[in-house]
Amino acid sequence: VRSFSPDWRWQALWWHHFFLLWSITHGQTRYSIPEELKRGSVVGNLAKDLGLGLSDIFDRKLRVASESDEQFFTVDAGKGELVVNDRIDREALCGQSTSCVLPLQVVVEEPLQLHRIEVEIKDINDNSPGFLSNELSLKIAESAAVGTRFPLESATDPDVGTNSLKLYSLSKNDCFSLKIKEMEGGKTVPELVLEKPLDREKKAVHKILLTALDGGNPARSGTSQIIITVLDINDNFPVFERNNYKVTLGEKSVKGAVVLKPKATDADEGLNGQIEFLFGSRTPDFVLSMFDIDALTGEISLKGELDYETVKSYDIDVTAKDKGSPEMEGHCRVQVDVVDFNDNAPEIVLTSQPKPVREDAPNGTVVALISARDFDSGENGKVTLQISKGSPFTLKPSFSNNYALVTSGRLNRENYSQYNVEITATDSGSPPLSSKKTIPVSITDVNDNPPVFSQSSYNVYLKENGVPGSILYSVSASDLDSGENAKISYSILDSKVQDVSVSSYVYINSDNGSIYSMHSFDYEKLKVFQIQVQAKDQGSPSLSSNTTVHVFILDQNDNAPSVIYPSSAALGSLSHQRMPRSAKAGHLVTKVTAVDADSGHNAWISYKLAEATDASLFTVNQFTGEVRTKRAVYEQDESSQRLLIEIRDDGQPVQSSTVTVSILLEDGLHEPILDLEQKVAEPSRKNGRIALYLILSLASVSVLSLVTFVILAVKCIRSSSSSSSCCMRRSDCDDYKNPNRNLQIQLNTDGPIKYVEVLGGDMMSQSQSFRSCMSPMSEYSDFTLIKPSSTTDFKEVISVLDASLPDSTWTFESQQVRKGQEEDMMKLGLKNRNSWGQWCDL
Template sequence: QNDSIFLRWWALWWHHLFLLWSTIDAQTRYSIPEELEQGSVVGNLAKDLGLGISDIFDRKLRVASEAGKQYFTVDAGKGELVVNDRIDRETLCGESASCVLPLQVVIENPLQLHRIEVEIRDINDNAPSFLKSDHIIEIAESTVVGVRFPLENAEDPDVGSNGLKTYTISKDDYFILKVKEIENGRKIPELVLNKSLDREKKAIHNLFLTAMDGGNPVKTGTSKITVNVLDNNDNVPLFEKTVYKVAVQENSANGSFVITTKATDIDEGPNGEIEYSLGIHTPPAVLSLFHIDTVTGDIFLRNQLDHEIQPSFRIDISAKDKGWPKSEGHCSVQVDVLDVNDNPPEIVLTSKPTSVPEDSLSGTVVALLGVRDFDSGDNGKVTLTLPKKTPFTLKPSFSNNYALVTSGPLDRESSSEYNIEITATDSGSPPLSSKTIIAVSITDVNDNPPIFKQPSYYVYLKENGVPGSILYSVSASDLDFGENAKISYSILDSKVQDVSVSSYVYINSDNGSIYSMHSFDYEKLKVFQIQVQAKDQGSPSLSSNATVHVFILDQNDNAPAVIYPSSAALGSLSHQRMDRSAKAGHLVTKLTAVDADSGHNAWISYKLTEATDASLFTVNLYTGEVRTKRAVSEQDDSSQRLLIEIKDDGEPVQSATVTVSILLEDGLHEPILDLRQKVSEPSKKTGRITLYLILSLASVSVLSLVTFLILAVKCMRSSRSSDSCCMTRSDCDNYKNPNRNLQIQLNTDGPIKYVEVLGGDMLSQSQSFRSCMSPMSEYSDFTLIKPSSTTDFKEVISVLDASLPDSTWTFESQQQKHCSVPFPLDGRDGCCAPITYRIVQRDLSPPLLQPQHCRRLPCKELEDVGDALISQSRK
């Protein structure tokens, strides 16, 4: 029964709430009788809402009942609203004259909310009934005619014309029935004494009270009334008021005083002593909440009141004397329960939150929700708040319904999910609040390109590697998610020596590993670039590029090649003549060899391995000069044979051998000039070729010199800036230090001319500048080449050195100098490897060598040394 009362009050509350809604918005309304069979059609919902049949499926139309139970559903095939469960109006709305069920129609894609109302009409499905089937009344025989005795009223759950209409009583000469109508339209039957009683004639009167409703057909309920006629107790107790009214707060404690009722009886003795009690027809729900002091008439609370369940009570009070027969007086107490803010507001999700793309526009609907508070007045007024700095806001809809919408830009990479805490607070005192968390997922949009760990990569690769070996692995990351973050790698097409880079390398599209297609030759290719692209699989896809600089490291795969004497280069046998009068230290000849490798792999040393007379000749380890160790004696053979080994400084060592045949003659005084003329006497045909080559060499020499001067001027100008010539100003200033003791001397001993430039700290690595001249050349052609190498010559050789040609002139400088450079050579920014310079004079026979990869040079030292060498050599 408590549940039934709760449901009635609940429905009544919602009824008033939705009546308020109806004044705000025009809504669809249907009217049906109660107790319809399941499947009965209420109305064409799709038509009334302006929807097509297909919209019911596509937009996922559903109906939600605010009463808690799903009484209706939608026929998806016809778009009709049909009855889903038995509807009992009396259970839903109790005694309320109007019974309306509010429904919420939720439509998705886009999200919409409609409100409809279904009026439940009453049918006469309940007959009037009495709480008790038998009712006993004791009436003193002295009771005067016209005294009224209240009878138990019947209850009929139906309303309107189907509700309780009237009462009738069986015929009796002593009694008639009067029906009194009180407030709220209630009808109370009263038994009226129509004739004085005579207990001796008739002590018991049996009557039948019949209650009838106004339905068609009429339904009735009957209660038996037994009247016992008692002997004289002529006065009945009389209350001071017929109706007492009192207001009690719903949070009053158990046992709290409510009100005092007071009755008096003018009889004396037991006939005037009064006992109070609650009316015999008081419902059990009231009996559980109130009790009365039988002596004082004070009414107290028995249990906690709840305004939300029942806001008011009407209690019947009876006062009986102790006479014989007992007389009884009656009154009513109206108890109004005052609302206290004891119910926190509730947040109800009308639809589950949907995932939101991170590029959604402001105002995109995320979820629909409603709020309710069972309290009344200000205690039931609710406001909603969201945390600050949240890209969401609440947009009011109608009657405590809201839409959660976006209010700012979203970024999944910053936050992939929002747990939005919504706080509902009522206006009571003190206010009550509740919180709910709505989880909103942010879906990814491809708005981030792949990013490489670094924009440029530097790879150092030894030449002659195995084809198919891995060069390097690049890696990129993408802040997006799923397919938008899946990265594939590719190589952008470019040219390397007029050949597509794809013929040199290929890349694994999944992991970014770069593999070689074939073996590399440092002497043919020293450096090249690979443009790698990382592209995600989003739509549209995004990409970024990185440059991989591949430096080929030299390996000692070339043996030294002899370029002078030319006969030795062709046949590994050189014939020389020498006067027997030569003294010790006489320059017999000078061997000149070059190595196509670079760095230490190209450092050449000369060693005499076999000789006819080892005590007569010596070979300089570094210059290749063949000199006499002592004066020639008459005992020495006239024909001397020397086997000279030429080795480089690489690992493993590469070598070549030259056999020099020396003829000792008496009186050989041919001047150097004659020797030069004899050696250089070519045939007519060779002379023409030589002339062409001289002209070409002269042109290239002039061009090289002009280029060198331009570079020197640019370096001097840019030295005023912070990054000039790959060195800081303090570094360049070191070259001006006179402590370096730079010395340039010209040696003209014998048929070979050479210039030596010596200088530097003796404690550091040896530093030398050496220029060697052949008697076959008249002019000098200097080409400056700056290769770079790592600090360890034996492991990583110069990656920017030009290929060494077969040349008659060489200029070499080896020094250990650290300076600041604009690009990393050994994997570390700001550090040069040991620097090697060569100045090469071109012979007529070898091809011209172009300088390669000359970035920025130590300009001041280069200018000073170069000017000195050019000046001395032309002298």
């Protein structure tokens, strides 16, 4: 009993572990499929084989994980079938291994169960046998004995079983046959057998095609051409002690370590018996970069760093060549197997890229899926993960070294817009190896901040007559949010400016807030207006804020004074006046009246006598424009006097205009003579005819004036309410409000013309009318009615006058009464507004 007690203890321990494992893993299922199946091909009914219902796939969160780096299989949640997820290449997975099994882990939660299934990958004949090179050169002495064998390059076929390499064949020839030599480990090497003696003189080169065939159905093949050069003499080749050598090396072997020292002998003497060692001519580059061979001793040494995870075994073709003529060669194979060492640190792999997390995300929100792996095996391949402290994240394990990175604390984008989560992976080796990986996690914003303007309101001062399309001002707003929530667009809220939408005056760049003018502004028409600007972000829902831009138009001196009297329409800038030689000092010759459409200092007008035939005879009042005599007229004074009067405003730069007055001194003149449409008659004309024409003209004008005054008086008496002048009807005042741009001009002067009224139709009309009244203060008792000779000149006068007023109609007297500006009355020479009624009473 004592002798069996230890075995009994071991059996009890074994059964204990068996039942413990059975409580977790209920069984193991195995499937068998061929390689290269299409994606979506069914492997087997996993749910049925595991005894699960279709609802368990969702309810119990069934997952399939592969122990390899790639996920070749997945579960069809609708049918419970295990299907192919990716291309499966058996040769890439298992190489030349006859058995290729992919282990899978099926994890079922609630309650947690682990099932292990295996999928056997069966080989299909998808690879053809292949030689390392398509051409092989051999040199054979003609003295070679019949039956001599020459090893050839073996073909390789990644397939296994019946699909692997099965046989070789040789193309038809006269001297050679093919034999297959069985090597240790089941490998076969084709050998070329000399069947007949060679005769170099008959045939120096033999070309034979070597074909390798596999056992597939249909069979696949690969070829290599053998070029045999027949050599003379030296009929013995070097021979190795062994045809095959096998050596094991540790993965951490140092450079220069001796791998093997094969020995070879040659029966020849002299140069024909001296042997040189070298690697075969078809040795791959990765072998040449890893090993070196001494040409004299044949010693093979390590010159690179071995990596078990990259290459586990090396096959080296060693050639022993003598120095005879021709050279003879012997061959052997050296197999170097690498022993694994724990030299790989664990890796952290992102199964899914981290997703941005809203700053209001609850705890437990999945950010990313990660997995850990180690290419080492055993304890050296076991990996544990740790996350850096202080971050609001944690790792939640799932299965087979797979984890979920989830939130575990409050997030605040305003404090941290991005977290760099550092994860450390450590294996269980001795000493342990570790690696770190930083996962950036972006925090997305919630739109909780509206745009804010840099100022609550803006004042913009803009000069008139600017270039259309020029920038007025740029408003700016900022938003504490980010991304689309902070992307701001600007717009102008609809409002009215003089009953016109503000969008017809300005427009705004929605991207940068720059405000541009749609056209040039005229201070005389528009002095100030407001723009309501809105800044709106692109969040959902969007937030906005408003600001007010006050635009003030600054007046520029862009209007020159316009002469109203004396009228220069008929004779250009020349006005003719007559004055008796009996006039005393201070005699009022005429009065120049001008207006300026500008405002303020730009509209202050002054009069100056620029040139005169006799500057000592006349003077011009700087403020009223009255032209008076400075002294009495002398007999020696010339009968024709010419005055050039300059009218200037007070703007910067100064705008000015001139008017020329021609004065004719005559004896015994008692009648005023105004501007004439024709030049003064030649002195040679007969005085009788001129006097007759003047008497007829004055008589007809006097009768017409009398009739006009009677009509005006009757209308003024019948008018229900008084107007600014008896010479204007109430209906005329009402017409000021209609859209037609009717114009009325009333002038009060102390000169020859005491009252003038101009009634115009539409601006484009070709008809205008004039009326004049005389004051009892006039030195003369007659008047002259003058009609403009050019409609264009009259339009220019109207446009100059109209530009200075905001209303569509214009009246000197009413405008001056509203403004109450003394300087405007001075410009027009209206020093006493009460005289209007006195004149009309006549």
